[in-house]
Amino acid sequence: MIDQRAVFLTLVAMGVVTYLPRVLPLWLFASRSLPPVVVAWLRYVPVAVLAAMLLPSLVLPEGHLDFGWHNLYLWAAIPTFIVAWRTRSLFGAVVTGMALVAGARWLFGIP
Amino acid sequence: MKPGKVVSSSALRSSLLRGVTRALPIVMGYVPIGFAYGVLATQAGLSVFNTVAMSVVVYAGSAQLIGAGLFATGTPALSIVATTFVVNLRHLLFSAALSPHLKGWRAGELAIFAYELTDETFAVHSVRFPTGLPSKAEIFALNATAQLSWLIGGWFGAVVGGLIADVRPLALDYTLPAMFIALLVIQIRARLEIVIAALTGLLAVLLTLLGVGRWSVILATVAGATLGVLLEQLTGGRLEEVA
Numbered sequence: 190m191i192d193q194r195a196v197f198l199t200l201v202a203m204g205v206v207t208y209l210p211r212v213l214p215l216w217l218f219a220s221r222s223l224p225p226v227v228v229a230w231l232r233y234v235p236v237a238v239l240a241a242m243l244l245p246s247l248v249l250p251e252g253h254l255d256f257g258w259h260n261l262y263l264w265a266a267i268p269t270f271i272v273a274w275r276t277r278s279l280f281g282a283v284v285t286g287m288a289l290v291a292g293a294r295w296l297f298g299i300p
Numbered sequence: 301m302k303p304g305k306v307v308s309s310s311a312l313r314s315s316l317l318r319g320v321t322r323a324l325p326i327v328m329g330y331v332p333i334g335f336a337y338g339v340l341a342t343q344a345g346l347s348v349f350n351t352v353a354m355s356v357v358v359y360a361g362s363a364q365l366i367g368a369g370l371f372a373t374g375t376p377a378l379s380i381v382a383t384t385f386v387v388n389l390r391h392l393l394f395s396a397a398l399s400p401h402l403k404g405w406r407a408g409e410l411a412i413f414a415y416e417l418t419d420e421t422f423a424v425h426s427v428r429f430p431t432g433l434p435s436k437a438e439i440f441a442l443n444a445t446a447q448l449s450w451l452i453g454g455w456f457g458a459v460v461g462g463l464i465a466d467v468r469p470l471a472l473d474y475t476l477p478a479m480f481i482a483l484l485v486i487q488i489r490a491r492l493e494i495v496i497a498a499l500t501g502l503l504a505v506l507l508t509l510l511g512v513g514r515w516s517v518i519l520a521t522v523a524g525a526t527l528g529v530l531l532e533q534l535t536g537g538r539l540e541e542v543a
Contacts (some may be wrong), residue, residue: 191345191371197353199377203367204357208514210392212414218399218409230529233395235426236493237500237524238390239484241517242419244501245508246477254509269478273485279424280389282485283325287477291471 257300265289312437319434319441326420327449329475330361331396335451337364338457351458355451358416363387364454386514393521394422401429409436416443420476420512423483492531500524 224232234299248254250297265286273282292298334355341351346368354364363384370380394417402410420444429435488494500520507516 191336191374193347193350195377196346196350196371197475199371199380200350200354200357202377202381202406203354203363203384207360207363207383207388207391208415210389211395212411212416214395215399215402215410215414216407219402220398220404221536226529228400229532230319230525231397231400231523233493233496233528234393234521236484237437237528238393238499238517239423239487240497240501241504241520241524242476243480243484245505245516246480248505252508254505256443262474265474266477266481267420269481270485273454277486279479279482279486281328282482283478285473286481287471287474289471290474291469292526294469295469 191201259288259297261299265293304449308377315435315437316441319438319443320445322438323422323445323449325475325479326424326446328472329420329479330446330449331453331501332472333361335457337361337368338454338459339461340365340457341368341400341454342458344368346371346458348455348458352451352455355447355454358384359416359447359450360384360388360391361420361450383514390419390518390521391417391422393518394419394426397428398422398425398429401433405436412440413443418446420479421446423480426509427486428481439516492528492535495531496524496528499527 247263247266248256248260250260256263268289269282269286272278272285277281337355338351341364342348342356346354354367357368358364366387367384370383375383395414398417402413405413424442425439433439477483484497488497500523503523504516504520507519512519
């Protein structure tokens, strides 16, 4: 049985170490002009961080490289990419990806 | 009531509505993942109160799932806090990347905005902000809707934890990967960005395989963005626009 008071205190500390990196750059940088090279660098962050979070989740969903046909995360990503590229629609791409994964699981009985 | 007042209150309402609507793809992902978190956290021995409290105090999906696992195995508090710090350090980059768009915001507004800055709200904002900053009402409505759906999903999972519903037949577990794909594609405006996305993604895979673990996203992102600036300097621009 874990001590719920201790859990709560741990949560508060987790909250503090999570919040500081979220707020400090905004507080420090939003009020001043940054050097152009820093602004240029920051412009690449969204593309880079999305790719860094996405690609591992597609090719190693269970923590190891998986190019097998049952890795639906990877194969459904291709039509999802195409729909996103053609339509520029967030919703359309999400529905495409989910429909493909749900459909393939149902058709082929993939767990 | 003066006519002008009516117009501005309906403008406010449509801003709020737009924020809520734009949060819906996030909500579709947060409810089932929040539900899964709620189930796991209560199974790890957290009370319903603490399960929901973590969604309020920490509010960071992957860190909460990892945290629940660490509580379950009786990991010392200091180690849980340190892991949370590393897992969530990427928010430093999100916060810095959005900061040029939020000039003129008051410290208190930035503080509230920062509290609800997640992978998903960042991804949506980082696509939208460069095309013209939406109203504060819309931005805060989007963030609040996302967090509310996370709270509700987590609370529901904590309450009905015993009856684990399988979310896989509906592919709800694919909502967020699909959303990241779309946001990445929408984000890309220049050919060089395709190169950077591909290289950064491959580097993250490589680092993960090398066992770098939680640091791989941050390290790959820093390397990728740096390479982007270097190539931009070498080629004298972001190369042709593709979209």
